[in-house]
Amino acid sequence: MAAQPKILIVEDDAHIRRLLRVAIERAGYAAGEAATAREALSLADIDKPAVVLLDLGLPDRDGLELIQLLRGKASVIVVSAREDTAEKVAALDLGADDYLTKPFDTEELLARVRAALRHHVTGDSAAVVTTGDVEIDLERRRVRRGDEDVHLTPKEYDVLAELAKRPDRVIGHRQLLRTVWGPAHEEHIDYLRIVVRNLRHKLETDPARPRMLINELGVGYRLVAGEGL
Incomplete structure (x- = not known):
């Protein structure tokens, strides 16, 4: 046992x-x-x-x-x-x-x-992360919703991938900005908000009531993993 x-x-x-x-x-x-x-x-x-x-x-x-x-x-x-x-x-x-x-x-x-x-x-993140009907393939840099591929800009994919590497855990604004945009942009939270808003429109069933990409007010974002969201 x-x-x-x-x-x-x-x-x-x-x-x-x-x-x-x-x-x-x-x-x-x-x-x-x-x-x-x-x-x-x-x-x-x-x-x-x-x-x-x-x-x-x-x-x-x-x-x-x-x-x-x-x-x-x-x-x-x-x-x-x-x-x-x-x-x-x-x-x-x-x-x-x-x-x-x-x-x-x-x-x-x-x-x-x-x-x-x-x-x-x-240890390392899973190669494929599922959230609702969205599948994020981190090895192939491919995102699918249902049976269709979702086109993401490079920054949209990079933000989503960072969240998918640590699903169900909050990642701070500065960490995301530092990783995706670089250390010089740690204070540019508007960049991140725009990308997350775009991701919600492309991935969420109801972008106004997100269930996948959750905002931890003033702290960061969390990707909720699992099917049936």
Whole structure:
């Protein structure tokens, strides 16, 4: 029998730790707990968790510093009461895989964990990513909707491909701009908004109510993977 994926909960509030542990274990995963940054780093080395649920408000160290130390050891999902957009952007820029603001829905948390686990297991992105009736073939640089090819401009494809490489996880505006347009254009968010709007018109059933390309307000975009959207 394969070992259960280990999820490390890094949270100084004992009540929240218990709630998270119950949800994680009910979903069939093994759970570990740390109340401080020091404990988290120790357990990350000993238990080698696949995913870390990280609160930023730790008593001995700011969680933002911890992201860089955990990156590469596990997928990091920030679970924090900090709602400031700058904090979310900073966490993603430092290497967090996702960000969830308290209070949160348990099912949404588990969905983010499943997405992080898929990336942890496969490592590299899948060659073909499906979102609704859209198929994105990253090797052939080909996008199909139903039985028809979709013509995308180079920038439209590049943005979609970056999102498809990490499906179900938010990617920051600056990261997308830096990767697709180059470092000199990190502040040109209008470029990105225009491309995403065009992509929605070409790929979404109802561009005004997108279900594939989701905006994380002030932070970035997420490509929702899976059929039946």
